[in-house]
Amino acid sequence: MNSNEFRDWSHRAADWGADYRAGLRNRPVRPDVEPGKTFRAIAECPPEQAEAMDAIFADFEAKIVPGMTHWQHPRFFAYFPANAAPVSVVAEYMVSAMAAQCMLWQTSPAATELETRVVDWMRQALGLSQDFTGVIQDSASSATLAAVLTMRERALDWQGNKAGLSAAPRLRIYCSEQVHTSIDRAIWVAGIGEENLVRIPTAGAHRSMAPAALDKAIEEDRASGYLPIGIIACVGGTSIGGTDDINAVVTVAKRHGLYIHVDAAWAGSAMICPEFRHFWAGVDGADSIVFNPHKWLGAQFDCSIQFIREPENLVRTLAIRPEFLKTHGRDGITNYSEWSVPLGRRFRALKLWFLLRAHGLEGLRAMIRNHVAWSAGLAERLRRERDFEITSEPMLSLFSFRHVPREGTDSDDHNLSLVERINRDGRIYLTQTRFDGRVVIRFQAGQFETTEADVDQAFDVIVELARSAS
Numbered sequence: 001m002n003s004n005e006f007r008d009w010s011h012r013a014a015d016w017g018a019d020y021r022a023g024l025r026n027r028p029v030r031p032d033v034e035p036g037k038t039f040r041a042i043a044e045c046p047p048e049q050a051e052a053m054d055a056i057f058a059d060f061e062a063k064i065v066p067g068m069t070h071w072q073h074p075r076f077f078a079y080f081p082a083n084a085a086p087v088s089v090v091a092e093y094m095v096s097a098m099a100a101q102c103m104l105w106q107t108s109p110a111a112t113e114l115e116t117r118v119v120d121w122m123r124q125a126l127g128l129s130q131d132f133t134g135v136i137q138d139s140a141s142s143a144t145l146a147a148v149l150t151m152r153e154r155a156l157d158w159q160g161n162k163a164g165l166s167a168a169p170r171l172r173i174y175c176s177e178q179v180h181t182s183i184d185r186a187i188w189v190a191g192i193g194e195e196n197l198v199r200i201p202t203a204g205a206h207r208s209m210a211p212a213a214l215d216k217a218i219e220e221d222r223a224s225g226y227l228p229i230g231i232i233a234c235v236g237g238t239s240i241g242g243t244d245d246i247n248a249v250v251t252v253a254k255r256h257g258l259y260i261h262v263d264a265a266w267a268g269s270a271m272i273c274p275e276f277r278h279f280w281a282g283v284d285g286a287d288s289i290v291f292n293p294h295k296w297l298g299a300q301f302d303c304s305i306q307f308i309r310e311p312e313n314l315v316r317t318l319a320i321r322p323e324f325l326k327t328h329g330r331d332g333i334t335n336y337s338e339w340s341v342p343l344g345r346r347f348r349a350l351k352l353w354f355l356l357r358a359h360g361l362e363g364l365r366a367m368i369r370n371h372v373a374w375s376a377g378l379a380e381r382l383r384r385e386r387d388f389e390i391t392s393e394p395m396l397s398l399f400s401f402r403h404v405p406r407e408g409t410d411s412d413d414h415n416l417s418l419v420e421r422i423n424r425d426g427r428i429y430l431t432q433t434r435f436d437g438r439v440v441i442r443f444q445a446g447q448f449e450t451t452e453a454d455v456d457q458a459f460d461v462i463v464e465l466a467r468s469a470s
């Protein structure tokens with residue numbers, strides 16, 4: 001591709017993107033395709049000769065786009081959002097064009113320094129203490145892994161990476177049953193073992209870890225010869241928004257000298273609104289916090305911020321400095337690859353900078369407040385219907401419900417089939433979870449372009465399809 005063609009195709013891609021976004025409401029949110037359809041549509045062997053861009057582009061439109069789930073669709077109410085505000089897409093275009101590998105300060109000084117600045121902007125925006133600094137990781141899973149590795153090394157006097165775990169005491173980490181599976185994975189990968197992730201019973205509407213039970217579990221483990229190393233608390237768990245009492249958990253952690261990591265991957269974005277900060281009161285006492293601006297806030301995937309109280313512990317855990325990665329003659333620089341598991345890093349700060357400047361915190365707050373209010377409104381409307389039950393109360397913009405089937409019909413089967421029929425219908429997209437042993441349906445409003453009318457349409461679709469099968 002020569003530079004004129006590059007210019008031409010970049011313009012065409014930009015036009016395509018703008019048309020795509022403008023036309024999303026007319027597409028089904030999730031495609032109704034059978035597994036294998038796209039795979040079969042793609043040539044079995046790679047081309048030996050160059051193909052014309054027109055043909056490649058035509059195939060993209062004909063074979064790929066119809067098989068995509070449209071995460072930027074205004075009626076995407078499934079999972080959690082992965083918002084890419086148009087301004088962050090524009091920034092990503094520049095990032096792709098420069099294609100810098102930002103592993104060290106010297107491999108992209110501006111990317112490193114912008115990252116330091118925007119992470120601090122976000123710290124201020126969330127109302128976090130000045131004691132935190134941070135880094136942009138690729139995902140919350142990576143941030144949690146980095147936190148778990150730091151817990152491990154800190155507890156083993158920095159010998160785990162060298163000596164391995166075979167001669168170490170059995171390490172223990174504590175969490176509730178509401179945490180995301182990325183916590184399980186971090187425990188597996190860190191060599192700590194699933195059996196040593198202790199699930200503390202929960203209580204209350206938000207299914208918070210019971211602090212007394214947490215305290216007791218730590219005491220008992222110590223008495224039995226285990227080595228407790230840390231606690232992972234959650235604010236806004238994926239299933240129904242499970243949220244720990246961070247103040248209480250921090251108090252227990254401090255009493256036992258444990259490291260505490262808070263997973264607020266989704267809910268963290270809402271903390272730009274002061275009125276929601278009570279959900280993580282006490283968070284300034286944490287050692288590590290993760291939140292994903294690529295979820296609700298609108299910074300195109302991937303963009304996950306890990307705030308850390310003592311970055312030297314993280315760096316001591318992860319930094320490796322072979323000669324070929326050294327920067328000589330520069331003092332006081334930060335090499336962010338020493339703060340994360342992968343060496344290579346994308347320039348993720350640019351889209352966050354563009355996003356925060358183009359929308360301002362007030363613009364982003366307005367979006368989040370609307371989502372929370374519209375979601376609460378939908379929960380109330382469903383609650384008033386005789387054949388619906390709200391199974392978990394709204395946590396920010398997430399709640400769960402079930403449709404109560406006719407006598408003699410299994411509720412789980414009925415609700416699973418309802419979700420599938422809703423998603424095949426394509427007007428809205430929802431996902432299910434299991435809560436208190438039953439299949440329930442999750443609803444979250446969080447997409448950047450969602451309007452109140454879209455949430456009203458969700459009510460109509462849910463009620464129509466639930467009743468058509470009862």
Ligand code: PLP
Pocket residue numbers: 080138139140141142180182236237238263264265266292304
């Ligand atoms: N934590 C919570 C609460 C989540 O909801 C998710 C994903 O939805 C994650 C962690 C993992 O996020 P990531 O995909 O950035 O690893």
